[in-house]
Amino acid sequence: MVVEIYVDADGCPVRDECIKVARRHDLKLYIVSDGGIRPVNDKRIELVIVSPGMDAADRWIADHIGSNDLVVTGDIPLAADCIKSGAVALKPNGDTLNETNIGPALGTRDLMANLRETGEITGGPSPFNRQDRSRFLSALEVAVQTALRCSKNLSL
Numbered sequence: 001m002v003v004e005i006y007v008d009a010d011g012c013p014v015r016d017e018c019i020k021v022a023r024r025h026d027l028k029l030y031i032v033s034d035g036g037i038r039p040v041n042d043k044r045i046e047l048v049i050v051s052p053g054m055d056a057a058d059r060w061i062a063d064h065i066g067s068n069d070l071v072v073t074g075d076i077p078l079a080a081d082c083i084k085s086g087a088v089a090l091k092p093n094g095d096t097l098n099e100t101n102i103g104p105a106l107g108t109r110d111l112m113a114n115l116r117e118t119g120e121i122t123g124g125p126s127p128f129n130r131q132d133r134s135r136f137l138s139a140l141e142v143a144v145q146t147a148l149r150c151s152k153n154l155s156l
Helices: 015-025 056-064 076-084 102-117 130-155
Strands: 004-008 028-033 045-049 070-072 088-090
Touching (some): 015 130, 056 076, 070 130, 076 102, 088 130
Parallel strands (some): 028 045
16 A cells, blocks of 8 residues: 655645655655646656636545545645545644544634634634744654555555
């Protein structure tokens, strides 16, 4: 079983970190976007350009991701779809989403959307910072190593 990484790339602040880790472990990396991202000159890294439209990149990722793969996304519904397929989801701040915590994450997302719609909350998330980037890089490395061990055990 091969481990692959999928990046929901529109607005993703950690694409370079994903490329670095994929290269380090010789993994296939899909950078999925509706455009505006430069290709990377590496046969393991595939830039997938989807048609513009609501959730087009999300649908492509959900349709292609498999068990033991990794997805990098801040989109909680996409993370939930990928987790149903047996994948592990990482948010760009390094938080890991899995079967245990995806339900509460979906609930919190819906609650916050409701509060924004009613005007009770007007701000967004805090700005992405260096600590988030470092935490993400560490979490991605751990997730990749775990997935590779699982993949190795499944192939024995």
